[in-house]
Amino acid sequence: MTRPHGILRAGFPYLTTLGMRRVTNFPTDISFGEDEKLYILMRSEGVATIRIWSVNDMDELTDELEGFSSYGTEDGQFIWPVNILTGPNGDLFVSDEYTNRITRLDNEGNFISKFGEQGSGDGQFDGPTGIAFDPSGNLVVCDSKNHRIQRYTIDGEYLQSFGNFGSSGGELNLPWGIEVDENDDVYVADWGNNRVQVFNNDGDLKNTFGRTGSGDSEFQRPTGISVDSHGDIYVADWGNNRVLQFNKDGDQVWSFRGDATLSKVARNYMLTNAVPNRLRESGRLEDERYIRRPRSVRVDENFRLFIPDYESYRVQVYQKDFIELDETQFAAPLRNPTLEVT
Amino acid sequence: MKSDRKLVAHLMRRAGFGATPSELDRLTSEQTYDEIVEDLVNPERFNEIDMSYVERYYTGEPVAVHVGKWLYRMANTERPLEEKMALFLHHIFPVAWGKSEHGPSLYNEINLFRNVGMTNFGKILLELSKDPAMIFWLDNNENHKDEINENYGRELLELFSMGVGNYTEDDIKNASRSFTGWTFRQPLSLYPYGHHEAVFQFLPEDHDYGEKEFLGQRGNFDGNDIIDIIVKQPATARFLSRHLYNFFIEDEVQVPSWETIPPKNPEAIEELSTAFMESGGDMKVVLRTLFTSEFFKESSAKPKVKSPTELIVGVIRQTGEFSKPKPGIHEFAVTTLNGSAIEGPLAVMGQRLMNPPTVEGWHTGFEWIDSGTLSERVGFVEKQFSDPNKPGVAEMLSKAGTLDDNPEQLVGRCLDLLGALTVSDKTLLSLNTYAKTLSDEKGNAGVHNLIQMAASSVDYQFA
Incomplete structure (x- = not known):
């Protein structure tokens, strides 16, 4: 897909909220399946599982929930899973920063394969976190505690590694999230350095943005990262309880702090619970809208932004509203800001 | 050597959770005993533990997860006395998860103890009186100007500051009147989107602004005034000093017996009380007095049974198993979080952190020990040291x-x-x-x- 010359940003309205406590607890990451299906990776201490959910949410809370995988070290189980990705045939790829492996499951949860082992050599991991596919279908992995990025074939054959510990340009400190765009540029959420770094496919630094803080273009432990097909970059800003949106050059254009409303399943649950409804009447209800401790952010092919709202047990969804522009509709970049009236 | 190795080891066990061999090497070669004490009572000289790093790995709603995080902090902090004081305050101002099951209030209370534990006792009592966990635990949210609930007022005097025999029933009533309207705003319910914090709230329309008499003084007192008066009482100084002596120096009888059984070391209580009174309740001054005293230096020869928390944290510091986050630290509290919970060694040894048995807290000293808990304690330590690769x-x-x-x-x-x-x-x-x-x-x-x-x-x- 070719990026448009420019886009008219019409807005980024809130769309909906999915899930609730009991069914989508501690959503760490999500991936997309067919027919509006979502795979929600749920992780907390002692719990690791994948919930199958729908963008259409669920009408009523039921015990007949779809999902698979559990906490453990056997094949197909996870201890500290971080990312989930949908790959060829709808297979799912899950990173686990404790067992130091990448696991491949089919879309019904059956174990297919795994690769990785503890270590700091080629083909080894110390806490793999973010995973992403490159344009060739290889897997790029944040090898977090080794402070580096590694590339593998989809079958786990080692291809490449770059990065080392530090805070200078190109160096990494416990990187968490990763994304690769259609040009094979690699975007890394550099967790410990509170910044994003962009590398080309040889591992050379192309761009860096962000610094420590809570203002514009500032982070408190960036976790997940995604890039849409316009080149816009979305970063989950864990400690600031928000998601920041940057254009392809790394300029912040938007922030998402949360607009949650009651999901369909939550509404129906609350209709049968009188006491919580009374408590909502005297509590500070506004707090309920905000994102809490996001660990991931994902954007689908329809430009819907999915924010797994980790400590609120739900997913908030936004819809990018835009018009693509051609050369006549979008002026050349300005070298300097201007105060001319336009 | 600048300081005595055995004495420093004793200090680090009592003021913290023990020192590793390399820590003892460093401390004794680089610092005098008094310099080490100064570092302990001035925790701000050292970095706080990076909780973003801890919470990157340890997450979850069950109280056992939060107990696990606290154990991790205790084992890895560079500010051991700050963490030990949080544990001390949890002992003497116990609030249990069992009553409310509102997790954030409990975790925030431990944070509160960590933040104020080495400030001034008046500040500690004031923040405690505004703490939603304590307010709910002792029913001050039900203490209205037209319908007094005396639970908090009574325990504030009986268990938290002065001790039985130093006040009257009228003092309890008037203290309670002074805390009317001290409540918290209703937090949102657990469903559908998880817990939200509870926040202190003062309701002026529910506060009794009338004149009160408290410990011989008259005025239109509110909770602030009551605490100001309490902190100036010699009885408060003696009561807190005996708590500190019991926690840091030597096992005493349990609190309900303090009215009738005198302290084991009245001179030590007097020395600590004097420090308290002369400093206006400055905890740093009192703790410095305690750790530099002769009675502390001589106390290594006196029996002081480790609490289950001290035992477990001391062990995991020495084995180094959790010097970095790894799964399973919650298992010291509860062994499984997904399915039927089985209690871990902390509970089996008699100390469910964040869930003490009563408002008196845990009975300590030799009451930690019976045939069952001793067997568990010894077996626990033996098992923890069994892996030579830790x-x-x-x-x-x-x-x-x-x-x-x-x-x-x-x-x-x-x-x-x-x-x-x-x-x-x-x-x-x-x-x-x-x-x-x-x-x-x-x-x-x-x-x-x-x-x-x-x-x-x-x-x-x-x-």
Whole structure:
């Protein structure tokens, strides 16, 4: 897909909220399946599982929930899973920063394969976190505690590694999230350095943005990262309880702090619970809208932004509203800001 | 050596959770005893633990997860006395998860203790009186100007500051009137989107602004005034000093007996009380007085049974198993979080952190010990030291060296590596006897056994 010359940003309205406590607890990451299906990776201490959910949410809370995988070290189980990705045939790829492996499951949860082992050599991991596919279908992995990025074939054959510990340009400190765009540029959420770094496919630094803080273009432990097909970059800003949106050059254009409303399943649950409804009447209800401790952010092919709202047990969804522009509709970049009236 | 190794080890066990061999090496070679105490009472000289790093790995709603995070902090903090004071305040101002099951209030209360524990006792009591967990635990949310609930007012005087015999029933009533309207705003419910914090709220329309008489003084008192008066009382100084003595120096009888049984060391209580009164309740001054006193330095010879928390945190500091986050630290509280919960060693030993049994807290000292808990304690320590690959155990093995034809020296080195541990003559004889049976062929396995035996001794159960 070719990026448009420019886009008219019409807005980024809130769309909906999915899930609730009991069914989508501690959503760490999500991936997309067919027919509006979502795979929600749920992780907390002692719990690791994948919930199958729908963008259409669920009408009523039921015990007949779809999902698979559990906490453990056997094949197909996870201890500290971080990312989930949908790959060829709808297979799912899950990173686990404790067992130091990448696991491949089919879309019904059956174990297919795994690769990785503890270590700091080629083909080894110390806490793999973010995973992403490159344009060739290889897997790029944040090898977090080794402070580096590694590339593998989809079958786990080692291809490449770059990065080392530090805070200078190109160096990494416990990187968490990763994304690769259609040009094979690699975007890394550099967790410990509170910044994003962009590398080309040889591992050379192309761009860096962000610094420590809570203002514009500032982070408190960036976790997940995604890039849409316009080149816009979305970063989950864990400690600031928000998601920041940057254009392809790394300029912040938007922030998402949360607009949650009651999901369909939550509404129906609350209709049968009188006491919580009374408590909502005297509590500070506004707090309920905000994102809490996001660990991931994902954007689908329809430009819907999915924010797994980790400590609120739900997913908030936004819809990018835009018009693509051609050369006549979008002026050349300005070298300097201007105060001319336009 | 700038300071005495055994004395520093004693200090670090009581003011913190014990020192590793390399920490003892560094402290004793670089600092005098008084300099070490100054560092302990000035925790701001050291970095706070990076909780973003801890919470990157440890997450979850069950209280056991939060107990696990606290254990991790205790084991890895660079501010051991700050963390020990949080535990102390949890002992004397106990609030249990069992009543409310509102997790954030409990975790925030421990944070509160951490933040104020080394400030001023008046500030501690004031923040405690505004703490939603305490307000709910002792029903001050039900203390209205037209319908007083005396629960908090009573315990504030009886258990939290002065002790029985130093106030009247009218003082309780008027203290309670002064705290009317001190409540918290209703937090949102757990469903559908998880817990939200509770926040203190003062409701002026529900506060009794009338004149009150409290401990012989008259005025239109509110909670602030009541606490100001309490902190100026010699009874408060004595009561808190006895708590500190019991927690840091020597096992005393339990609090309900304090009215009738005098302190074991009245001179020490007097010294601490004087420091409290002269400083206006400055906890740093009181703690500095305590740790530099002769009675503290002599207290290593006095029985002080480790609480289950002290025992467990001390062990995991020494084994180094959780020097970085790894799964399973919650298992010290609850062994499974997904399915039927089975209580972990903390609870089996009698201390469910964040869930104390009553408003009196835990009965301490030798009441920690019965045949069941002693067996659990010894078995726990033996098991924790059984893996020679744990970093701390591996360090001990590398430093312990080999037999060298001198079994007694080997025993001495092993005891030193366990925190300059002092053992009874009987234990020492047993260890020496075992060491003499070791041959060089047994190599590390024999030395490892020796370390395990020493750690499994009754002597190790004392702080």
